[in-house]
Amino acid sequence: MQSRWRNVALVSMTLCALLGGAVQGLAETVNVTVNPGNPWIGYMNVFELPANGGAYLWGSSWGTDALPAVFTGANLKLSPNTNCYNATDPYWVQPNGDGNKQMEANYYVEDTSLVGKTVAFGGQTLVNNFVAGYASQAFIKVLDPASGWAVVASAYAPLVGGQPFSLSLDVANTPGLVPQYGFMTTGPDANPATVGALGFALLTAPEPSSLALLGLGVLALCRRR
Numbered sequence: 750m751q752s753r754w755r756n757v758a759l760v761s762m763t764l765c766a767l768l769g770g771a772v773q774g775l776a777e778t779v780n781v782t783v784n785p786g787n788p789w790i791g792y793m794n795v796f797e798l799p800a801n802g803g804a805y806l807w808g809s810s811w812g813t814d815a816l817p818a819v820f821t822g823a824n825l826k827l828s829p830n831t832n833c834y835n836a837t838d839p840y841w842v843q844p845n846g847d848g849n850k851q852m853e854a855n856y857y858v859e860d861t862s863l864v865g866k867t868v869a870f871g872g873q874t875l876v877n878n879f880v881a882g883y884a885s886q887a888f889i890k891v892l893d894p895a896s897g898w899a900v901v902a903s904a905y906a907p908l909v910g911g912q913p914f915s916l917s918l919d920v921a922n923t924p925g926l927v928p929q930y931g932f933m934t935t936g937p938d939a940n941p942a943t944v945g946a947l948g949f950a951l952l953t954a955p956e957p958s959s960l961a962l963l964g965l966g967v968l969a970l971c972r973r974r
Contacts, residue, residue: 778917779863781930782954783872785820787858789813789931793830794853798937803851811854818856818932824875827885827932827950829939830854841938848937857888857931865922870930871915871955874908879948883936889918892927901926908932908950915955 781787791811797804815832818825830852835841843849868889879885891902906916920928932952939947 777865778867778869780869780871781858782870783823783825783952784954785823785825789818790857790859791816791818792855792857794855796851796853798849798851806850813856816854816856816934818854818934823953825856825932825952827854827856827934827952829879829883829934829936829944829947829949831939831941831944833938834940836940846940848939850938852934852936852938854934855931856934857890857929859927859929861927863920863928864924864926865920867917867919868928868930869915869917870906871913873913873953873955874910874950875953876949876951877908877910879936879950880946883934883947885932885934885950887914887916887931888933889916889928889930891918891920892929893923893925894927895925898927905933908952910950913955 791813792808793811793816794808795806797806813819816830817828817832819828820826833841833850833852834848836846839849841849870887870889872887877885885908887906887908889904890900892898893901902918902920904916904918906914908914920926932950934950936947
């Protein structure tokens with residue numbers, strides 16, 4: 750009988766050691782979300798329309814309100830770009846009035862303290878009713894300035910209306926890397942007079958995770974033992 754209890758105790762201690770090690774490993778995971786208090790940045794990449802070959806043209810820092818990406822309270826709204834639309838300029842607008850450039854609006858947080866950690870990015874998509882030709886997705890990217898700002902690692906997740914989104918990425922422990930997390934909205938530059946018909950995405954922070962609470966409870970049990 751004593752041998753049996755010794756075996757049970759040994760298994761219990763082993764499980765707690767494994768769980769403790771796993772949780773300790775998870776301590777290097779940084780959870781980030783849709784937080785209006787973070788230092789969000791805007792950047793626009795401009796391409797030819799897919800029908801015209803889709804070639805990259807140029808990129809530039811961009812006002813977040815002009816992307817546009819706008820917080821109202823805790824909710825973030827992403828919409829098609831309109832501030833480049835100019836009906837008298839054939840560079841931006843086709844003869845039929847449609848936009849003439851593919852806009853890639855990036856709205857993100859840049860945080861070098863995430864180097865060497867696992868970034869877990871999550872939130873809730875309240876609405877996504879973009880029409881065909883427009884789309885938005887969540888991303889985590891790692892850029893390397895020493896390689897011409899090349900993207901050396903990335904993860905993406907779709908934004909589905911009424912559902913949560915989540916993605917994670919291990920960031921290499923290499924000094925100088927630049928991790929980013931945020932959203933990318935693509936589609937032609939749009940007429941401000943009719944942009945309301947093209948849809949938008951509305952995002953917010955996720956619900957508290959019951960799984961995370963359970964994990965904390967298991968760790969506490971192991972500590973008590």
